[in-house]
Amino acid sequence: MRDAPHDTDPTLETLPFAGLRVLDISQGIAGPYCAHILWQQGAEIVKVEPPTGDWGRKVGVVHGSTSALGIAYNAGKRSICIDATTGAGKDLLLELALRADVVVQNFRPQVAERLGVGYEELARRRPELVYVSISGYGPEGPYADYPASDSVMQADTGLMFANRDADGTPRRIGMLLADAATGLYAAQACAAALCRRFRTGRGGHVELNLFDACCALQANNLLEYAIAGPSAAGPVSAPNGIYATLDGSVTLLALNDAQFAKLCRALEREDWLSDARFDNNASRMAHAALLNQQVAQIVATGTTAAWQEKLTRHDVLHAPVRTYADVLQHPQALHRQTFQTIEQPGLGALPFAGIPATGMRRPVGPAPDNGEHTVQLLQEAGFTRQAIDQWLQQGVVRQAATQLAEAQ
Structure with missing residues (x-):
């Protein structure tokens, strides 16, 4: 795990969104990830949190007042804590929104309007604003008010169906795919809207x-279903699977006849090339159980490293099945310096995989405490210390305790 050398890091001024002001009033994953991607590409993000904090701070692996989820999608941002249930807090939130180039929110429909920062109100006063709204099912329709989460979306959009096991049992994909994919789509759409704004001046x-995003993510699967109907769960070629070695496991596969020939040579089973049962992929699929069994017997006789060397030499599609510990030390990751290092207070050095466009991202910074930069951000916005102190005393805004002592 290493930081990219400083001489290869782009300067902030060269990043595409340098100088862009983003107000992130979202919570969880999709909205915060959208804003975080903009931060990686140079934008300055002001993350607004309520006194209870972003709910993502309390989900998954939690340490103190933050979580892995909170770090992953909020690294580098500055946080201001505002109680928008108060009149003064609502007015302050509106003031900050009107100073922004981009606002990102992922509330249920009508919540932003009740807080006074809905699109129509802000666009009327700031027509150049780009306003990003992310919801579960969209603002209208029979499911508009349904509660949504990553697991709900994986079930409701067919992602679990796409990941069913050999017996046909649907399974949840073991990552927050629905939320993260929506964040990626949102960042791309926001960038497109900004491109239009740069050309026309219009926001x-x-x-x-999440529902539409998950459907878009499965465009190929849905087309295959429309063309051919339901298909059996599992691989679309043979051999194709995960096979145990003497000390681990590898995945290997052959997608066509040329690749199957390479595999036969690597496994020293060139006799399979003249076996009518394995003449083409359709025939191999018809005899997949037998073929996979024989491949498994051969692979079980060698170590993972030995098979890596041999399969690589024969140009066979394969990879060892790696743990996350292995991935962090992957030779290509070390060469590419895939993982940056976050120095997160209370946790020390942590590995971080930023956006893969390495020439268009800044070095990563730690995720903030809730309200860590409240006083600093209000001062930068031009509010007097007297007004800030009054808001602090009234509970309209809050400052993280460790930073409050330094600010006084």
């Missing part, structure tokens, strides 16, 4: 929802 309302 706009970017509306996305």
Whole structure:
């Protein structure tokens, strides 16, 4: 795990969104990830949190007042804590929104309007604003008010169906795919809206929802279903699977006849090339159980490293099945310096995989405490210390305790 050398890091001024002001009033994953991607590409993000904090701070692997989820999607941002249930807090939130180039929110429909920072109100006063709204199912329709989460979306959009096991049992994909994919789509759509703004001076309302995003993610699967109907769960070629070695496991496969020939030579089973049962992929699929069994017997006789060397030499599609510990030390990751290092207070050095466009991202920074930069951000916005102190005393805004002592 190493930081990219400083001489290869782009300067902030060269990043595409340098100087862009983003107000992130979202919580969880999709909205915060959208804003975080903009931060990686140079934008300055002001993350607004309520006194209870972003709910993502309390989900998954939690340490103190933050979580792995909170770090992953909020690294580098500055946080201001505002109680928008108060009149003064609502007015302050509106003031900050009107100073922004981009606002990102992922509330249920009508919540932003009740807080006074809905799109129509802001666009009327700041027409160049790009406003990103992310919801579960969209602002209208029979499911508009349904609660949504990553697991709900994996079930409701067919992602679990796509990941069913050999017996046909649907399974949840073991990562927050629905949320993360929506965040990626949102960042791309926001960038497109900003491109239009740079050309025309007009802002706009970017509306996305998890349901549509998950359907877009499965465009190929849905087309295959429309063309051919339901298909059996499992691989579409043979051999194709995960096979145990003497000390681990490897995945290997052959997608066509040329690749199957390479595999036969690597496994020293060139006799399979003249076996009518394995003449083409359709025949191999018909005899997949037998073929996979024989491949498994051969692979079980060698170590993972030995098979890596041999399969690589014969140009066979394969990879060892790696743990996350292995991935962090992957030779290509070390060469590419895939993982940056976050120095997160209380946790020390942590590995971080940023956006893969390495020439268009800044070095990563730690995720903030809730309200860590409240006083600093209000001062930068031009509010007097007297007004800030009054808001602090009234509970309209809050400052993280460790930083409050330094600010006084």
